[in-house]
Structure formats: structure tokens, C-alpha cells
Amino acid sequence: MPVKIGVNGYGTIGKRVADAVNLQDDMEVVGVTKRRATYEAKMAVKNAFPFYAADQEYVQDFESEGIEVEGTLKNLIEKADVIVDCTPSNSGYKSLYEEKGVKAIFQGGEKHELTNLSFNALANYEEAIDADYVRVVSCNTTGLCRTLYPLHSNFGVENVIAVMIRRGADPPNSKKGPINAIEPVLKVPSHHGPDVQTVMPYLNIQTTAVKVPTTIMHLHSIVVKLKKEVSRENVINVWDETPRIMLVSSKYGFKSTAQIMEAARDMGRKRGDLFEIAVWEDGVHVIGDTLYYYQAIHQESDVVPENIDAIRAMCNLEKDKMKSIRKTDEAMGIE
């Protein structure tokens, strides 16, 4: 019998997790919650997800907009084996989940200390087996783990310097800027480095970050001092065999994040999502013992398959990380 999943917060991440759960044969969505009667709420109903108000106070608003409500979050919790919490950071639902005795996954906007278990499928799947509370790390941290973990396990990593060039706002957010500025994160290291270490505590990594006026994809410029000298072909081969990494090349027209997003649209996945981390093959260079590379991160969707794997580990549906990853990916059309 499939594991019953409730999605608390049907926004950027929540709506994607709900769709991804529905593609798996060992789990199913028993309900999603929302607070406001937006087009996203209407779309949840259209997509036939059982619809719950985040709280009793929102019920009337939904009903006056013709959206039938199955109950509130508390009712949903009772039906669910796992709640995937996709609410804004610091929404503070953990104590409710504990009280009701339901397992829960949190997203990377929360602090590591909320669960003391931060998760990336490739790097530490095993730690999440049978866990009650897991935090799937953020889109940027997920991207760093995806390409750095195989470097660590194949070659050894002396240290990493990563500069994150971050998109200013997600596509549906038309309020936030900047319109014409570059904004540095003046705290060094930015939170990304320590966050990678919540998953890979053995990694020596420093990060800096800036924000720029685009809505599509973060881009990372990464410098890795490896423990042994390898060729760029070695590195490319390792990534080629690693799941959830997509190699792209400027010779096929991938000049910027724009063409990567366009290829994702052409692949026909819902919302034009790219669950993989895109690495420019012709941007991979090895000089001495130092590797340079660029990767692009689809900030809205790369963590979605990790949420699926986290569910599988927490419910002990699968002990082998690679089997879970492959099962997730096959169902989601990730090659």
C-alpha cells in the first residue's frame, strides 16, 4: 500500500513535490494545503489533489471562491504518514507534527538545527532511513552536493571555493528586484558553505554569493583543489555516470542559462522544470591539481527528487540509495 503524503504549502516547491509524488508507485498525495484562494489554489483543485485549508480561518475564503475544502491541516495530518512541509521559512509547524506523531520533511529555508538531519540523496541517504524529521537542503546546496560528492568519493577534495551568482526572484514573483544592480552577500562565507557541511561535514568549502537581475537559474563558478591530479576527462566521466547531472556544451547552443531552460522546456516536463544540475562540459578545466567548472541550478525544481528519496528513506521503503534514486528518476523522466 502506498505511503500517504500530505503537502503543507502548495507553492513553488509544494506543487512540484505533489506532482512528483503522484508519479511514484509507492507513495500518493492524500492532500495539499493552502492559505489563499489564488490561481495556484484553483490549479490544485483542477489537478484533483484533495484540498485542505491551512487553518480554519481560511475555510470561508475558499468556499466563497467556490473551492471545496476537505478540512484543515489538522485533518490532513491525521490521514498522512509523512507531511512534506513546503511552507515559508520559520512557519513553525514542527511542534504540531510532533504532537500528532506524523513524520515530516522540511525544506532548505529552515535551519539545520530544526531536524539535525540535512539530506542529499547521493551524499547521505542512509542517515535518513527511519528518521522522523528530515530537512532537504536548499537548491544551491543540493547543486553543490550533487557535483562535489562524486569528486570527493572518486578523487578526494582538498578544498572548494564556490561563488554563487543567484537569480533575484522566481519567475512568478514580480515584486522583488533588483532591476539593474548586482548585490553581494557581504557575510563571508555565505550560508551556502556551512550548509553543504551539514550534509558533508568533512568538506573544506568556502562560498561567496551575489544576487543579479534574472529569474531563471542560479549559476555557480566553482574552484576545487583535488587530492590527486586528474584530467578533465576523468572528471567529466565521473559526472556523466552520476545521476541528476546533465552535461551541456556551448557548441550545441548552450551559451547561458537561457538556453538550458529552453532545452528543459523542449524536454516536455511539466512547467519546463530541470531537476538535474547542468554542468558546462566545455567549462570544465583542470590546471595542475585544481578543477574549475560552472554549473547552473534550476532553483524551483532541483530539490524535488530529493524530497521523494527522503520520503522513501524515512519510511524505509528502500535501503539502497542508488535504487531509490533510480526509481525516483525513472518515474520523473530523469535520464
Next chain:
Amino acid sequence: MPVKIGVNGYGTIGKRVADAVNLQDDMEVVGVTKRRATYEAKMAVKNAFPFYAADQEYVQDFESEGIEVEGTLKNLIEKADVIVDCTPSNSGYKSLYEEKGVKAIFQGGEKHELTNLSFNALANYEEAIDADYVRVVSCNTTGLCRTLYPLHSNFGVENVIAVMIRRGADPPNSKKGPINAIEPVLKVPSHHGPDVQTVMPYLNIQTTAVKVPTTIMHLHSIVVKLKKEVSRENVINVWDETPRIMLVSSKYGFKSTAQIMEAARDMGRKRGDLFEIAVWEDGVHVIGDTLYYYQAIHQESDVVPENIDAIRAMCNLEKDKMKSIRKTDEAMGIE
């Protein structure tokens, strides 16, 4: 037996027309052409479209990239009943089509004089029945026809002033600007007004246009002096019953083109396309005999269903425009 369609030029419009043809039961794609071995070419192959080089000179490039070629454009023409020409403006293929005796559809970048028959399904489907050469008007003109034709036929239109706020470049184009400027089209009327008149010659319309730094959607601010006084509810009702118009409202979160595109992604259509013209219901106002409204145009896809209808008219598969429109829309998931 389905009508055989060749798509010459598998780019922004061509790839969408190919997908749309494949969704219909009375037509099929017999091949697509391309000139360069980009990711779009690889995707065409992945999508199982028979692949042709635009010319003999490109064959070797494709083969050296492992893309098998079924032949060249000339071979494709021989297999096709209709070529949908989605090549860049002024590519000049018409004489080849005439020589080979194949029907062809051109896009709105071409001049009206190329075919002397400019097409919008709702406004002048009948003119294209049995025609050999048809031009489907551009995305902006299509958008204007979609909302103005029902005003004309229901209420009568005295005159129209439309200001087009145009996106600077399509999403996969990272070369073109502007980055931080607004650029007016100093010629007045801009080409859009006269272009609407190639379809609706009886319409008194003036247009101006500016270009702005976005990649998603054109937005039109339109002022229509109607021949009779009507309420805004009358107007909204007429559009509500018109195909390929989608009413949106700020109260559900549609504050800008960003949320409209996001809703399109959530609808699950390939590439997040929006074939409908989005009209803000709460942006419709009637003051005296004058109607004001805003509409948003998904520049990459709104003309796609019109191409399908044009094929149907030219091959005399259907004489009734509304039947063709409904058949096209049902197959494409347009409600």
C-alpha cells in the same frame, strides 16, 4: 488518411507547430528541417520527428554530430501535402514551394503581399478554404484579432487605438537587449495596425509600440470606441464565450505577465505555453462609448492553433470555422 505536414524550420514556432500537428487526428508530421546541430535539432530527433537538413550543405554537420538525416528539404517537400514554413523572415522559399506544387503556410514575419491572404481563424477562416498559400499573422496581430473581432461582430467598432508593450527578446535569446531602456517604434502607426487590416480590412485601428526588457509576453493597452453603448459585463460575456481568450483577475494573484506565465506552467502544457490571449477581467472598463482593456500575448505560442486551423482550411478538411477551432482546441487542451 491524415494530411502530411512538413515543418520547414524547427525553431520557436516550428517546434510548437510540429507538436500541435501531432496532437490532431487529421494531420501528421512527415518531417522537420533544421540547419544547425543545436540542442533543438537533437530534441527534434528525440521527439521522433523525421529529420531533414534544410540543405545538402548542412548534412555533413548533422552526421558528424550523430544526427541521422532522412534527406533534405527538397525530399521532404515531395512527401508533404503542406509545408509550414517557420524559417526566419524573408528566407525566400515560396518559389521553391510553387515549383514543387506544394501548399504552404507562412508566418507573420513575412509581408502580406507574399500570399495576399493573411489568416486568423476566427476572423477569416473561410477565405483560406482550398487556398495554396496562406500567411498566419504575427503573435501581436493574432492577439488583436482574437479580442477585436468579437467586439466588431457583436457591438460594432468605431475605432481602435492600441499600444503594444513588447518583450525585448524570446526566452532562449540571450544576445538581444535592451537591458535597461524603453525603445519606442517611432513610425506611427506601427506595422501592427495595418497588419490587423490585412485580416479585418473594415477595422479603423491605429497602433503604437515600445520594446521593454522582458522575455515573457507582450502586453497591449487597448482603447476601443464602440458603435453602441454597452456595459463592461456585456463585453466580458462576449469574450468569455469566444474561443482562445482566457479571462484572468488580479484578485487571484494575476498582477502582471509573470503570474499568467506561471499559471500556464501549472496547466501542464508543454513548454508552459499559453495559446490563449489573457485579458484582465478587472482591467476592462467602459467609460461612455469607449472600452479600455489590457491583454497579454504569449508571443511564442498564440499563433500555433491558428496554423492548425489554416492547414484544415487549406486542405478543405472542415468548412465550418467553429468546428475547426473546437477540434484544434480540444486536441491541444485549450478549454
Next chain:
Amino acid sequence: MPVKIGVNGYGTIGKRVADAVNLQDDMEVVGVTKRRATYEAKMAVKNAFPFYAADQEYVQDFESEGIEVEGTLKNLIEKADVIVDCTPSNSGYKSLYEEKGVKAIFQGGEKHELTNLSFNALANYEEAIDADYVRVVSCNTTGLCRTLYPLHSNFGVENVIAVMIRRGADPPNSKKGPINAIEPVLKVPSHHGPDVQTVMPYLNIQTTAVKVPTTIMHLHSIVVKLKKEVSRENVINVWDETPRIMLVSSKYGFKSTAQIMEAARDMGRKRGDLFEIAVWEDGVHVIGDTLYYYQAIHQESDVVPENIDAIRAMCNLEKDKMKSIRKTDEAMGIE
């Protein structure tokens, strides 16, 4: 003896008004106020403007940053003949000014009802003579008055439709978006039309507006039905003789707002400001009795000379509007 001016709020408008006052020989800045110890505050001190805290509570912050304070707003009011209030909209200082018996100018963010006297130098200078409280209309409204008033007085205006394409945020604001969207003002008419009528109540004008992702200049697409048929040359000649209008042409490289702002920088005025309204000469067209034109508005500075003229009228330094305008312009380097 020069009139004593206090500037309450040394931000985008305030700092420019202070500089402009200092260029005149019949008025002088006796102080400026600020609330936070930003770089603008430091620059005010560097520019030798007597510096006041907006309120007692801010004094300590300034002093801990080494900014000496001459007192608070209340002290400044006592020294001033006129306060130019450049605080954010609805800051609510008017009752304080009344209590202290000081004249005051407010900016276009305030409602007309605050003063019942909205001001544009060319259109209604005379109304402000000896007035105690005047509101200088906003940048967009000022731009509309500047080009429409001479059309009204020379040819007569039947009606006006103006579409405002507005910049998303000012250059120093890196918080606000949109980054990649066009946002319509769904209320029609937008507030601009009625706002023009606070200055020119006899004008039949409707306006709509959208917001786009640029930081430089608003652009207006304007359609005017004139009371008599005139040639485009007539119109251009009238504007050429009107103060504070600058005719530009694409043949000299003025393709967009970007080149207009660049020319302003080259002119050497402080901050690269453009106090004039830029009208594209080759964007002026007359079709029948209808005039079409585009104008660009430097939102940060076009109202600055109007503030100077308003001071002059309110203090009865000059009864003739053209004399005041010319005096202001000569001092500010406006040709």
C-alpha cells in the same frame, strides 16, 4: 534678501531641489533634514547644507556617525520662509507647518486635496501667487502638462489618450522589481489623467499605465485629437518654442531612453539629470485631426524646476510665469 528655504527630506527629490535652490539668486537653502545616517546624509553635509534631524529621536544616530546636527525639523521651520516637503507620501507634516505658520510645497505623491492647489509652472503659475500651500504634481503629470498645455493653448484639444510605460524603480532602489514582467495598472483611468485635470481641469484626458523592468525614465505614448487640423511641423514648432521640452531624433542616435539619459550625462548637469521632457521629433505624426507622439520623462528630476517656480510664485518674487521659468532655467543650465 533671498527667500529662506528648508528642505524636509533629503532624498531623490529633496537633494535635487536643494541643489537647484542654491543655483538661484533670489533664494537660499537654510537647512535640510534626514532621518537616517546614510551616504545621502553624509553627502548633504559634504555639500555644506545646514543639517537637521527630522526628529529628536534621530539626533543620536547622526552624532554617533560623526554627523553634526544643527537641530531638528522644528528648529529648521523657524528659520525658513518656505519648507519644500520631499518626505515620502502621507508623511503628514502639513498640520505642523500650519501650526508654525510656514509656507510649504508638497510633491506629487500627495493627494490634490492636501493643498487644493496643484501646480505646473506653464499651465497655472498664476494660481500659486501668494499661496501658502502648493502641491507640485508628479513627474508623469508634469510631463503631460508640459507638452499638452501648449497644444491646448495653440490648437485646442478635443481629447487625449495617454499610455504611460513606467520604470519599475529609481536607480538607487535595488529592492523593487519587476525583474522580468510587465505589470498593468488595472484601474482605468490610471491616476495620471485625473491628476492632469487638477492643473488643467478643462482637459479631456484618459490614461492607462504599465510598469516595466527599467530604472531610467518613463515613456509616454500619447494620442491627441486636436480641435483643428495642423501639420506635424506646426506641432514641432510650438514645442520647440516651449520651455523645458527637448526635441530628440533617432537619426542622431536617440533610439531609446538609454541614449537620452546618456546625452543628459554628457551635458554635464549634476547627477546626469534631465529637467526637460524629451520628445522624439521623428515620432511625431499627424493623421487627420489626430496627433501621435512619444515623450520620455526623467522621473527623478523633471519636477525640480517646477519647485523653484512654485517658491517664486508663493513668495510673490515674480508675477510673470515666463520670467520665472526663464530665470529658473538659466540658473539651472536649461536652454
Next chain:
Amino acid sequence: MPVKIGVNGYGTIGKRVADAVNLQDDMEVVGVTKRRATYEAKMAVKNAFPFYAADQEYVQDFESEGIEVEGTLKNLIEKADVIVDCTPSNSGYKSLYEEKGVKAIFQGGEKHELTNLSFNALANYEEAIDADYVRVVSCNTTGLCRTLYPLHSNFGVENVIAVMIRRGADPPNSKKGPINAIEPVLKVPSHHGPDVQTVMPYLNIQTTAVKVPTTIMHLHSIVVKLKKEVSRENVINVWDETPRIMLVSSKYGFKSTAQIMEAARDMGRKRGDLFEIAVWEDGVHVIGDTLYYYQAIHQESDVVPENIDAIRAMCNLEKDKMKSIRKTDEAMGIE
């Protein structure tokens, strides 16, 4: 008697160099050249620079636009002691200068090999004394030299990794994008690292770069392994005493490049230029032997004072680099 300077190419750099030369007491502009009758040409005339056509073929165009021409480039060369060549890269004038026996300065778009002498005032002024042909390095390279040279000379530098986040186009360029994408320079190292080494051959530096959709300022994220452990205060003190570096801090509102450019406008320099490199004081961090910092580069103007110093060195007007730098800066208002 002042040294006679001809400026070949009155564009982004040329117009600024001309203005800067005019502020010095030991050099003067004897003429500027231009090819097209744009607003920049008209402004050159307005600024009273003797105006020359770049070639005979352009003379008529200028005259038909009412721009009087003193002659052509060849005439200007005869009057000049030094030509500052600000033409587009690879314009190929060097052989003409050699033939005519005139000294010349080239800009950073040219290759090092053109002159075999690349210049930064602080790092290698002495090498340019009496030189005939000098290349002033590009805006980014100038910025790197300005902050790295004092680190090298005070502390010793083990190695440098610098990531350049570059603006997509200059403010007056409304053609170039990207509008909504981040574009990496896939070649590693990007040309900036080797370019720094043309000035500081002893420096171990690697650079990567991306292009983003802004028009104002490049931003660098720089990581420097120093030869000895120092505190961040040591570093800040060194930079505080180095000319042409401006320390900024987020506590005064400098959150992004936007506020830095705004402060430059407030400083009242022509065009709102910032000749200094802006370094965020609160973005300077030392972790072990490694220094992290962010700097912002005004791409249109930071090389201008270097051109002045290069003239002074080439004409042997001053042997002491610090004396030249201070003389230049005082005249240009750089503190």
C-alpha cells in the same frame, strides 16, 4: 607649455579622457575625432573640443549636419604630441601613428602585444616613462591591479582567485542583452587573469567570469591567499591609504552596485562617474591566511585617470608615480 593631446574616437572612454585632460594644467586637448554625426559628436562641439573627422569620407556627413570640421585624423596627428586612441578594438591605427611619429596610448580592448607595455599607474608607472606606445589595461584589469598591487607590496600574495560578475552592456547601449540570463565565460582562465599578469607578471592569479543583465558596474568576488597572516583591519588600512580605492559599507546604505553609482552621482562629477574602485569594508574577511573581498568597478570611467598618468609618464612630465597620481586625482576631484 602643456602637452598636446589628440583623442581619436570620442565615445565612452574618449569623451571622458578629453574632459580629464582638460582638467590638468600640464596637458590640453588639441582635437577629438568621430565618424558619425551622433549626439556625442554634437556634444563634442558644444564642449568646445576642436572637432576632426576620423577620415575624409565622413566630412560631408558632419557638414550636412552643421558640424564644422577642423580637418581629419591625419591633420590632428600633426598637431598632437600624444594620441589617445579610444577607437573600437582592432581599429588598427598603430602603423599610422608610427609612420607619423606620434606617441600613442591604446585601451584595454587591444592585445598586450600591440605595445608590449601594459600600464597601471600604481603597479608599473616607471615602465612607461619615455615610452612611445602604451596600452592602458581594461576596466576589470585596472580594478584588479588597484587592490591587488598593495596586497602584493605590503603582505605578499601566494595566489588569487577572482570571479568577475560583469555588466551586460554599457548604459547607452540598448541593443545588447542578456535580458534574463547569466552567461559564463567558458574559457578558464578568462582573459582577465593573464591580462593582470601583463602588468604584474609575478602574480599567481586565476579568473573566471560571467555576464549578467545590468548596465552599471562589474562586481568582483576575490579570494587571496596571502604570504603572511594579517587581520582584516590591516588590509583595510592598506587600502584606505591607497589612491583610487573607495571603501563603502552596507551600514550607510551601500547594499549593491546601485547605491554606489547613486553616491557617485551625488558627488557631482560629470556623468556620475566613479574613478575609484569601490570595496565593501564589511565584505572584507580574513579566514586563516585567506582574504575574501568584493569590489565594484565603474566600467566606463575607472581607466580615465590611468590614461592621464600614462600621458605624464610617456612625456616624462613626472618621474614619481605617486606625484603623478596625486596631481591627476586632485585635478579630477578624486580624494
